[in-house]
Amino acid sequence: MTNVYEDNAILTGVDVVTALPGDHLDELEDKYRQLDLVYYLQRAFGSGELETDRIKQYILACKADVSAAIIERLKKAKKIYKRCRVCGKILPWNDPYALCEDCFQAQREGRYQ
Numbered sequence: 001m002t003n004v005y006e007d008n009a010i011l012t013g014v015d016v017v018t019a020l021p022g023d024h025l026d027e028l029e030d031k032y033r034q035l036d037l038v039y040y041l042q043r044a045f046g047s048g049e050l051e052t053d054r055i056k057q058y059i060l061a062c063k064a065d066v067s068a069a070i071i072e073r074l075k076k077a078k079k080i081y082k083r084c085r086v087c088g089k090i091l092p093w094n095d096p097y098a099l100c101e102d103c104f105q106a107q108r109e110g111r112y113q
Helices: 025-045 048-076 100-112
Strands: none
Touching: 025 048
């Protein structure tokens, strides 16, 4: 398959979008979906052409930029933190326990002495 149907290019007029500094999270997600769709179409209909490979690499680079912008927005928007139930110290997001290490050790020492 090629990127041409009846002597007309299939993906002409499709703008490849990138992340802009003022974009909101929903706009960034829409841009990522657009890039994903354009990449899929380019991969499906533009195989074997050198220019198509360059376009696909450019689309992947744009997707990486948008993905990084989404991750940064999510990091900034995160306001809920896990805290130790005894002292209130902030815990890592993936901590399986509700106690910090200091409080755990203090309870363990008090319990077994």
